[in-house]
């Protein structure tokens with residue numbers, strides 16, 4: 001897969017990414033599998049992975065300011 005911004009080959013890696021779910025609420029998902037560009041650091045999340053992220057975020061108590069989850073859990 002190539003980067004949609006700069007065209008460089010992307011690598012499939014596990015990384016930690018923050019998702020903002022409410023004005024004051026952020027969820028950090030650890031070990032999330034994403035495609036990342038080695039040149040410009042742009043990343044791409046596959047549809048199947050994004051769906052699981054949506055499921056994880058849907059179960060978060062939005063009163064918590066910061067929540068840390070593991071994708072693989």
Ligand SMILES: [Zn+2]
Nearest residue numbers: 003006037040
């Ligand atoms: Zn790139």
